[in-house]
Structure formats: structure tokens, C-alpha cells
Amino acid sequence: MSEDEELPDLDGGAARSINSTAVSGGGGDQNYVSPSPDQVLENVLENVLYFLTSRHDRNAASLVCKSWFRAEALTRSELFIGNCYSVSPGRVTNRFKQIKAIAIKGKPRFSDFSLLPPDWGAHFANWLRAMAASYRALEKVYLKRMCVTDEDLAITAHSFPFLKELVFVCCEGFGTDGLAIIARECRHIRVLELVDTDVTDDEVDWISCFPDNVTCLESLIFDCVETPINFEALERLVARSPSLKKLRLNSYISIRQLYRLMIRAPQLTHLGTGSFNTSEIVAQSEQEPDYLSAFAACKSLICLSGFKEIIPEYLSAIYPVCGILTSLNLSYANISAEQLKPVIRQCHKLQTFWALDSIGDEGLQAVSVACKDLRELRVFPVEALEDVEGPVSEVGLLTISEGCRKLQSILYFCQRMTNAAVIAMSKNCPDLVVFRLCIMGRHRPDHVTGEPMDEGFGAIVENCKKLTRLAVSGLLTDRVFKYIGQYGKLLRTLSVAFAGDSDLGLKYLLEGCPKLQKLEIRDCPFGDSALFAGLHHYYDMRFMWLSSCKVTRQGCEEVARQLPGLVVEVIASGEEENETNEYVDTMYLYRSLDRPRPDAPRFVHIL
Amino acid sequence: MAHENDLNLKATELRLGLPGTDESDDMVSTANNNKRASPESVDDSELKANSAAKSAENETSSASKSHIVGWPPVRSYRKSNLQPKKEDSETGMYVKVSMDGAPFLRKVDLKVYNGYTDLLKALESMFKLRIGEYSEREGYKGSEYAPAYEDKDGDLMLVGDVPWDMFMSSCKRLRIKKGSEAKGLGWAV
Numbered sequence A: 001m002s003e004d005e006e007l008p009d010l011d012g013g014a015a016r017s018i019n020s021t022a023v024s025g026g027g028g029d030q031n032y033v034s035p036s037p038d039q040v041l042e043n044v045l046e047n048v049l050y051f052l053t054s055r056h057d058r059n060a061a062s063l064v065c066k067s068w069f070r071a072e073a074l075t076r077s078e079l080f081i082g083n084c085y086s087v088s089p090g091r092v093t094n095r096f097k098q099i100k101a102i103a104i105k106g107k108p109r110f111s112d113f114s115l116l117p118p119d120w121g122a123h124f125a126n127w128l129r130a131m132a133a134s135y136r137a138l139e140k141v142y143l144k145r146m147c148v149t150d151e152d153l154a155i156t157a158h159s160f161p162f163l164k165e166l167v168f169v170c171c172e173g174f175g176t177d178g179l180a181i182i183a184r185e186c187r188h189i190r191v192l193e194l195v196d197t198d199v200t201d202d203e204v205d206w207i208s209c210f211p212d213n214v215t216c217l218e219s220l221i222f223d224c225v226e227t228p229i230n231f232e233a234l235e236r237l238v239a240r241s242p243s244l245k246k247l248r249l250n251s252y253i254s255i256r257q258l259y260r261l262m263i264r265a266p267q268l269t270h271l272g273t274g275s276f277n278t279s280e281i282v283a284q285s286e287q288e289p290d291y292l293s294a295f296a297a298c299k300s301l302i303c304l305s306g307f308k309e310i311i312p313e314y315l316s317a318i319y320p321v322c323g324i325l326t327s328l329n330l331s332y333a334n335i336s337a338e339q340l341k342p343v344i345r346q347c348h349k350l351q352t353f354w355a356l357d358s359i360g361d362e363g364l365q366a367v368s369v370a371c372k373d374l375r376e377l378r379v380f381p382v383e384a385l386e387d388v389e390g391p392v393s394e395v396g397l398l399t400i401s402e403g404c405r406k407l408q409s410i411l412y413f414c415q416r417m418t419n420a421a422v423i424a425m426s427k428n429c430p431d432l433v434v435f436r437l438c439i440m441g442r443h444r445p446d447h448v449t450g451e452p453m454d455e456g457f458g459a460i461v462e463n464c465k466k467l468t469r470l471a472v473s474g475l476l477t478d479r480v481f482k483y484i485g486q487y488g489k490l491l492r493t494l495s496v497a498f499a500g501d502s503d504l505g506l507k508y509l510l511e512g513c514p515k516l517q518k519l520e521i522r523d524c525p526f527g528d529s530a531l532f533a534g535l536h537h538y539y540d541m542r543f544m545w546l547s548s549c550k551v552t553r554q555g556c557e558e559v560a561r562q563l564p565g566l567v568v569e570v571i572a573s574g575e576e577e578n579e580t581n582e583y584v585d586t587m588y589l590y591r592s593l594d595r596p597r598p599d600a601p602r603f604v605h606i607l
Numbered sequence B: 001m002a003h004e005n006d007l008n009l010k011a012t013e014l015r016l017g018l019p020g021t022d023e024s025d026d027m028v029s030t031a032n033n034n035k036r037a038s039p040e041s042v043d044d045s046e047l048k049a050n051s052a053a054k055s056a057e058n059e060t061s062s063a064s065k066s067h068i069v070g071w072p073p074v075r076s077y078r079k080s081n082l083q084p085k086k087e088d089s090e091t092g093m094y095v096k097v098s099m100d101g102a103p104f105l106r107k108v109d110l111k112v113y114n115g116y117t118d119l120l121k122a123l124e125s126m127f128k129l130r131i132g133e134y135s136e137r138e139g140y141k142g143s144e145y146a147p148a149y150e151d152k153d154g155d156l157m158l159v160g161d162v163p164w165d166m167f168m169s170s171c172k173r174l175r176i177k178k179g180s181e182a183k184g185l186g187w188a189v
Helices: A012-024 A037-049 A055-062 A066-075 A089-095 A109-113 A124-133 A150-159 A176-185 A231-239 A255-264 A291-296 A312-322 A337-344 A357-370 A394-403 A417-426 A452-462 A478-487 A503-512 A528-532 A553-562 B002-012 B022-033 B075-084 B116-126 B162-172 B180-188
Strands: A078-081 A102-105 A140-144 A165-169 A191-195 A219-221 A246-249 A268-275 A303-305 A327-330 A352-356 A375-379 A409-414 A434-439 A470-471 A493-497 A518-522 A545-548 A566-571 A585-591 A604-606 B095-100 B106-109 B133-135 B139-141 B145-151 B156-158 B175-176
Touching: A012 A503, A037 A055, A037 A066, A055 A066, A089 A124, A109 A518, A124 A150, A150 A176, A231 A528, A246 A255, A255 A268, A255 A291, A291 A312, A312 A337, A337 A357, A352 A357, A357 A375, A357 A394, A375 B095, A394 A409, A394 A417, A417 A452, A452 A470, A452 A478, A478 A503, A503 A528, A528 A553, A553 A566, A553 A585, B095 B116, B106 B116, B116 B175
Parallel strands: A078 A102, A102 A140, A140 A165, A165 A191, A191 A219, A219 A246, A246 A268, A268 A303, A303 A327, A327 A352, A352 A375, A375 A409, A409 A434, A434 A470, A470 A493, A493 A518, A518 A545, B095 B175
Antiparallel strands: A545 A585, A566 A585, A566 A604, B095 B106, B133 B139, B145 B156, B145 B175
16 A cells, blocks of 8 residues: 555544553552653654654554654655555645655556557656655655656756655656756766666767766666767766666677776676677677676676677676576577577576577576576567467476476466466466466467466466466456456456456456456456446555446446546547547546546546 | 357356347457557457448558557567567657757657647647747748758758648658747748
8 A cells, every 4th residue: 555545534632542541551650650642652753653664554553543643744754656646746745744765656557558648647747846845855766657858857956956866667758868967966866777768869978977076876777778878988987986786788888898897897786788799890800808707707796687689609708697696687688598508507596587488498498497596587579479489388387387486476478378387387386476477369278278268377366375466368258357356365466458258357356356456457348337346446446447348438437426536537549539439448547635637638538 | 260169168158248249349459449450350250340430540551460559568669679660550750859949858759649730739838839820831920939840851841841741751850940040941941
């Protein structure tokens, strides 16, 4: 739960009497005077709340009574806003006065797949205005799926003189102009991370904008920034950043340049290698740098990624660190099983492994033999299409389940799958918390039996007792939702696409899964009566997304009418407003403590 | 083969849906939106008539393979790294917009706009200014600003001189000119 829960309205008077009775209960000492309620509060503040860091614990504490509510509000320093529209910035700055760190999430996840029209919203500017006025001591900003402009970055740099950490994940709207301002003006910046974020090339050399003296940089991550970099400036920057531990380079950095950076920063713990390719044609006589020794010098390197345009022959350079790596991301490296094997068989400490399906079932076999400690696996498709053969299948999934018993999280793209393999994984990997299987062909059944994939996913929810996140795919009937509703008692996040037969499917989910927070559904035959089945639960959810389903505008209006604390957005994805459509294109609903957002564009109707 | 099994299961299953609703299951996903799959989709159960009006606006590419927006759910930067960039409806047509005197560039996606009026309205609200009426002979009257663009050859042209589609494909960058430079453009045409 986050900030956006109902605020309690408790009688402070009652609380006072509770406090004093509790305190004065014991003692025959006549000189003993019970502390006043204010003193109790002070003790509480000092001794208890100060140590509470978990927002869930703090939320609970704030519900005890009005004094605790106030005390908690004064001492909370980290804020998490799971949905930027669930609460107004003003309400937040009124309640919490001492915020040092803030995390804000904006657009729903399906926007990553172009299902949300651009200019939908999630503008950081609205929050920034309020924050700039109230939180001058702000040190950390984390934004996910927010729209941020260069002006926003300028205001950020000016308003928060103590800013230490800036992290952007899946954001957009700014360019290297904005980065230059941050580099130039945020004198205390320690962490600057751009992850999967779209950065425009404003043709500004932002790396040169960092101040000339020794920096306190600990983390510089810009592998997603697709613009050329002034390498000499970067090299000097790394040389004068003795605290640098995390460095992720973009694909404009060649392997030769990588070498030069690595020998200046052997203390790195996290490295993104950039292109891992040579940009120049190397003359025969020219000596290739000793990449092996550069990696050998990095005694603390535990997380390796990058390889954006890899020349596979260079991969052997990383052998010296394989034995200490806990995380290896090869998901941009189109390499074969044969090319992977010599590397992976040395990675016995690996806990996180991301790869392309080019490694095939055979490559996964090598992983399952070598990486007994594996907790997280992600296999991405080289060709994200529906009608191709596909090099990974149920064979790879099965072998992973047999070798990597400690698996907690899996994301697996494939073209064919069987229930048997999924059932086997549900039994072999009981610690699974995240299970996301994407069979890329829509409505594809078990390719051996021809059956729907209901039983496989059913086994996952039944046997994996710690499961909180699930994504389903393939041919699925209402039955799979019955299973999920029956067994998915801890499920918080669920993604569904091209599945189900009728309203029953969604009903099972909404009636059966009490912890469901985030539900995203596309292209399923769920209609209004299913929508109404969730009325008892929508206030407890962060959001629900339904696109290309069978929900009508009247149905959405009815939900909005019955639940005034809910914002129900109907989003048209076509360019024209098509009034004759029976069903809405997209419905996105979320709870909100305040009036609906004033910045909705013309294609969004808030009911 | 997959579809035969599909139909058999549906025939024997007890459901609460109204009779006859089953056939339209998959039609919903593709029918009502100009960004969804074209009528030539793989799914047999579609006999959609409704999409006629929309199909004119559909992507024209999908003769052989049906193309569903956002499926498989792989983020675009993962796709573009490994395959040659495809100009499909998923990638926007972003151009930078600069204005004389403004310190920052903005970015717009030309695909989002229906035509010049739409685009100009957006620029007006983005930069908080008025652009004025376009006329072929006199350019933009009634304001000190004129929207110009750089085309493929690097020439600076006045926005509105060529048909919208031609503009979309040749515009590389937008520049909002101010003052005398704006007037100059008008006469240059």
C-alpha cells in the first residue's frame, strides 16, 4: 500500500486517554507522575518512528490515532507514489514536511507497448511545482514512466541544491540539453541513472558539463542514451570520480574505449560494456589492448551488461570475472549456444541471467548445469514475431526448472510450450515469486497435446505458494482464471492477453484474488457484468486496465457512478472519436483521493 | 490445427455467455480500431464487416502477416537494436522543434496530428504563441511567428506549402521563426 489510501478520521481525544491509562497503569510509587501525552508522543517519535523505514509499517503507524498520524507525517522522509494521479501533489506536501526521497510512477505499463496514445499525461511538472516549494532538502528522485522536459530538469537542478540521486526509468520528453544542466548544476550528484529512457539528441556534449574537480559520482548509467559521447571528456570524468562503482555505457563506446575506461576504474562493481565492438577497422600491425587483463583487474565486478553490438569473439575477455559475477545481462547479444557455453560454465555464482533466445534450448541447458544459484532468468526473443520457428521451447523451460531449483523470477518468450513443462516448473521451483510466460503466437495451445494452457498456469498458482506476479499467454479458457481465483491468494500483479471465453474469466479473478493490485488485460472477451464483479475491490487496487475488451461506455459510467473515489478513464486510441463503437477502446481505472486530473488530453474521457 | 481444437472445446464447454457471442470473441480485438490488426488476420473466426470504414486508416503493410499493436509485448528499443528499424505505427515520427529565442528544444510526433491545423494548434499551445492564418501567397499573417521546417535537402521551407503527407515524409526538423526572418520565408515561396 502506498500514500494513496484513505486517511483516517479518528478522535484525538480518545487517543489521549488511551495513552495516559496505558502509562499510569503500573506503579505504587507516589512520586511517579505519568508522562503527559505530548511526552509519550515525543518518546514515540524518538524511539520508534525514527527507525521505521518501511512505508507499509509507517502507513500502519499513521492509522493508530491522530497524534500518531501527525508524528508519522513529520518523520517520514521517503515517499512512494505508486500512481501519480492517485493523489494531488498539494495534499502530499501538506501532509509530509520532511521528505528527502521521492519515487513517482506514472503511466500504466502497457504504455511500453504503444497501447497508450502519446500525450496521455504523467507530467512530472505538476509534482515538481509542489515539491520545489516544499522540499528544498530533497536528495533523491526516482521517476518511472513519467514525462519529464528539459525545463523540468532545469527547475530540479535549481530547486534542490542537495540533490544526490536522480533515477529515470522508462521516462521520456527530455534530451541531452537537460542532462547538461543536471551535470553542470547538481554539485552533489552521486547517482545519475537513465534506464530504458528515451533521450533526445540535442547535440549537446553533456559529459563535458560535469564540474572539473573531483566528483562524488558513484553511479553513472546511460546505456539507453542513443547519442554520441565525447569520449575524452568521459575518460577524464571517470578518472576524477574515485567513488564510481556503477558505470553503464551506451553503444557509441567501442571496446577499445571501454578498455581505457576500465583500467581507470578497476573498483567498478557494475559495468555496462557499451557496444563491445570495434568502431574502427584495426590495422593488422596494431596491437589489440589486453582486454583480459582489464577484466582481471576488476576484482569487485559482480554485475555485467551491455554487449549492445557484440563481436562474439571478444566474449572470452570476460572470463576473469565469470567466477564472481552474480548478474549477467546478455539480452542484446545475439550469440549461439556454442558461444555462450564457455562463458556460462564458469558462472557458478550467477543469480540473475538475461539472454536472447538465440542461445536456444541448448544454451539454457548449459545455464541449468552451471548456475545452481540462479534466482532470476529472462529470455527475450531475437525475432518478436508470431509466425516464426523460435529457438527456445518447453525443453529449455524444463531443463531450467530441473537445474535451477532456487528460481524466483522468470520471464520467458517462446513460440511453443507444453503444459507438462510448466507443471514441472511449478513443482521443481516452489520459490517462484514471478512467473511470466509469453507464448508469442496468440491463442497457441500446448503444441504436443493441443490442449489449452490452463493446466500449466493452474499448476503454477497452485504449487508456487509465494507467487505475487503472473503473466499468462497461449490458448486459455475461463478455467485458468478459475484456478487463479482459487489459488492466487497472494497475487498482486496479473497480465492477461488474448485469453478467456466469457465474463466468468474476469469474475473469477476479481472475486478470488484479495491481494490483486495491478490488473492489465487486453483483447479478452470480458464485458460489463464482469466489470461490476469487482466493485467491492477496486478501491483496494492501484489500477485496472482493460483494452479491446467488451466493456461499454455505459458499463464504465456505472462503475464511476457507484464508486466516486475511483477515476475511470475511457481512452480512445483512434484518431477520430468514433461514437458508433459499441465497446470502449481502453478503460483505465484507479483510485484517487482528489478530483480527477485536470491535464487529461482530448482523447481521454474521465467519467 | 490449433483452431480445430479450439472450436471443439468451445462447443462442449458450459458457459454463461449468450449464445452466439463466441464467434465475436476475437473480432472485438481487431474490429474497432484503426491501429489494430487489419482484416486479413490469422484468426478464422473473424468475418468482420465493421472494419470497412476503419480499414482505410489501417496500416497498409499487413498483407501477409497480421500486425497487432504491442504484441508480442517487447519494448521497442529491444526490437530496434536487433532488427533493421521498421517504420510502422508503433514508432512515432518524432521531429525536434526549436523556436527562435527559446533555450530548449521540444519534440513532437507528427503522426499524432491529423493535418496542419492540428499541428499548428499544438505548437501554439506548446510555445504559448499565436501563429496566424496561412495563405499561399502571403505566408502567415497576423503574427510575428512563422512555422518553418527543414526538409530532406536541408532547405528551410514554410510549413503549409506542400500537402500534409508530403510534409510528413520530408520534414526533418521544425523551426518557429520570429520577426523579419518569418516574413522572409513567406516571400521566398
